[in-house]
Amino acid sequence: MIPTPPAPDALSLASALARPIPLAAEGGEATHSVGPIQTALLIVLLVVGTFFLVVGTVGLLRLPNVYNRMHATSKATTLGAASIALAGFVFYGPGGDGLMSLVIVVFLFLTAPTGAHMISRAAQRMGIDFLEEVSWPAPPPDPPEDARPDDSTAGPNSEDDGSAAPSDD
Amino acid sequence: MTTVATETLHGLLGAVVFAALVVSAALTLLVSYRVIKGPTVPDRVVALDTIGTNVVAIAVLYSMLTWQGYFIDVSVVLAIIGFISTVTVARYVTEGDIIE
Secondary structure, three states: OOOOOOOOOOOHHHHHHOOOOOOOOOHHHHHOOOOHHHHHHHHHHHHHHHHHHHHHHHHHHHOOOHHHHHHHHHHHHHHHHHHHHHHHHHHHOOOHHHHHHHHHHHHHHHHHHHHHHHHHHHHHHHOOOOOOOOOOOOOOOOOOHHHHHHHOOHHHHHHHHHHHHHHHO | OOHHHHHHHHHHHHHHHHHHHHHHHHHHHHHHHHHHHOOOHHHHHHHHHHHHHHHHHHHHHHHHHHOOOHHHHHHHHHHHHHHHHHHHHHHHHHHOOOOO
């Protein structure tokens, strides 16, 4: 039995390594072609995506805190996966599968910040501390005792009422 | 562009797709270190979320390597399931139950 030669526009190393199974329902896969400009764009997108995946993983493994690790994964890893999904869009063209790749990009950009926000809020409610030199940027959650007379107006008013009553007497 | 240059680009594309697939799989293995060793529960959840995102990228790369477009749908479903599981674990850790 003579093996059928691969399609001229199929990936040469890919067909040599993975030996794609031609599906019976997918008869038109040989007509799909990837041009040279598409190929160059694919290589750039894949290299950028892999680089950002590496950056996100190194940050997840080496940063000291939950919040800092989330900083690495929720931005760098999402950008890497979105870049690879965009490469899928370039690969498949503006058809059905290419549009599904764009759906992946939009969905990742919508859900990764939401999930990271919910996890960080859960971690803060569980009582996981920040690093020592890190605090909330706005008013701190429980202000120290010195700042309390400056903030509250009820204290000085009650003291004025208390001082006004003896002066009337 | 000449045929030879186009063939070289196609060969380079196959090599790049395969290398990206290998690197993503190795990164997923490395992230599992944080799942096992992470000191707190949110550490593990963040690492599992990262594994989900990596598997989305792996499914897209495998779809490009084998010319099977169905794996794009697989990665869409994986992205949805990863988001739902992350939100569910966050709610469970915070409030104690998932659906009140």
